[in-house]
Amino acid sequence: MSKAKRLMELIITVNRKRRFTVKELADEFHVSTRTILRDLQELSELGVPLYSEVGPHGGYRILQERLLPPIAFTEREAAAVFFAVQALRHYSSLPFEMETSAVLNKFYSYMPEDVRGRIDQMRDRVDFITPVRQAQSPYLSVLLDAAIGQVVLLVEYATRQQRGQREIQPIGIYTREGLWYCLAYCYLRKSFRVFRCDRFESAVPSDSPPLDLHEVHLGNKEELTRLEGDSVYLYAELSQEGVEACEADPCPVPGLHVRHDGTGCLEGYVAREDLSYFASYFVGLGKHAAVLQPPELRAGIRQLLSELMAQYTEEQS
Known part of the structure; x- marks a missing residue:
């Protein structure tokens, strides 16, 4: 086995074992303990977080942070990963914000100059549009x-x-x-x-x-659409335009059903406390949605429409 292949397999092995001795690795890889010690030193220099424990039961263990073994990417695969991460850049909050930035920097830094040039060109011609939100989600x-x-x-x-x-x-x-x-x-x-x-x-x-x-x-x-507690069943008929609008701006009602002719319906259980939100949502769909259930939502839509009518029929001073 070549040294390069042994080092790659050694990374996989120490990640799997988490705790090991030099003799165990030497026996597994059929090399001397001196060779394994040199290999472990190289892994440590590469950034593998190894910790040496002394004593009769000592050995090595890998710290909590694990490193993945080297992965070979083609140029197009590397570009795909780069843009998959790049697609998140418009979000004000991410679950792995620092790690996301680190991934982009690593991919970009280690790419050949000509590949970086192609990515620079594509970055100005490919985007993943997401509404810019000021709201922060720190948790x-x-x-x-x-x-x-x-x-x-x-x-x-x-x-x-x-x-x-x-x-x-x-x-x-x-x-x-x-x-x-x-x-x-x-x-x-x-x-x-x-x-x-x-x-x-x-x-x-x-x-x-x-x-x-x-x-x-x-x-x-x-x-989980049938909520326990204070919930109501919602059903609304949709025209073709209504279906397209719900697909473009998804409604939190889980069940969107589309028929062969392009029309459809929305159905599912929603929290009663959210009915005011749904009233505004369906008013926005206009004549392309007809809410049949529940009666409370129909009443809320009528109330909202009455308020809008009053707002636009008053004489302007």
């Missing part, structure tokens, strides 16, 4: 780690109407139209809810035991 990493680790969080959450503490168990975070959202189980409402991430004013681990939600994730969140 994205906390929410994501809690979702992965099945941790209950005690959060301070503020809406336009009220501010208060509640316990939530995050399922995942996602972005839409430049804003970040967190799907979570809310212990206050005893149901799944979607929270605006920029409205979290604090988020710390709670002592409450978590629910077993390992099988619940963003990929199957539509199965």
